[in-house]
Amino acid sequence: MDRKEFLKSLGLSSAALMAVYCLGTVTSCSPAEENPTPGTPPPNTGTPTGGGTTTGGKIDFSLDLSAAANAPLQTKGGFLYVDSIIVARSNSGDFVALSKSCTHAGTTIKFVPGSNNFNCENHGSNFNLDGSVINGPAGTSLKKYSTTFTVATNTLRVFE
Structure with missing residues (x-):
């Protein structure tokens, strides 16, 4: 493998890594749920x-x-x-x-x-x-x- 081929293979690998990194960052930046659903209260309900x-x-x-x-x-x-x-x-x-x-x-x-x-x-x-x-x-x-x-x-x- 000569120098040009080596750099070319690094460029493709770097591009692939950047694509995965950016995709993960974009999907993790979705807005958080502001009003979470309240949990179910315990069954002891008074009469x-x-x-x-x-x-x-x-x-x-x-x-x-x-x-x-x-x-x-x-x-x-x-x-x-x-x-x-x-x-x-x-x-x-x-x-x-x-x-x-x-x-x-x-x-x-x-x-x-x-x-x-x-x-x-x-x-x-x-x-x-x-x-x-x-x-x-x-x-x-x-x-x-x-x-x-x-x-x-x-x-x-x-x-x-």
Whole structure:
């Protein structure tokens, strides 16, 4: 092989490598999905009782903690979802109700008993029991709802 043939073979190889490199770069620059689909929430969905409402207007519903569907709230660290709200029982035994959608990308959050806070598994945002942001990327607090527990009837009311 003489010098001309050698350089010619290098040129073709370089061109082939550049084509593969450029093709990979172009396809990897496609826009990222800005609004990922929220994950499927865990199956423990509470059952509102007492004629309350969770849709339209103001939130106002009650949960009978004696009902099997609401059993997660009978123990500290338990939580469940009622429509657009996550209701949790903190490690101290207090009840907390927040909007269940992360303010960053809308993913359903979950209660983490070990850290006694709320977490979005999609991008890692964490929220305090009052809904305030511990760390982002979320920059806005979760909406917090008032709760009242009536011992005599074992009923938890969630309202605005």
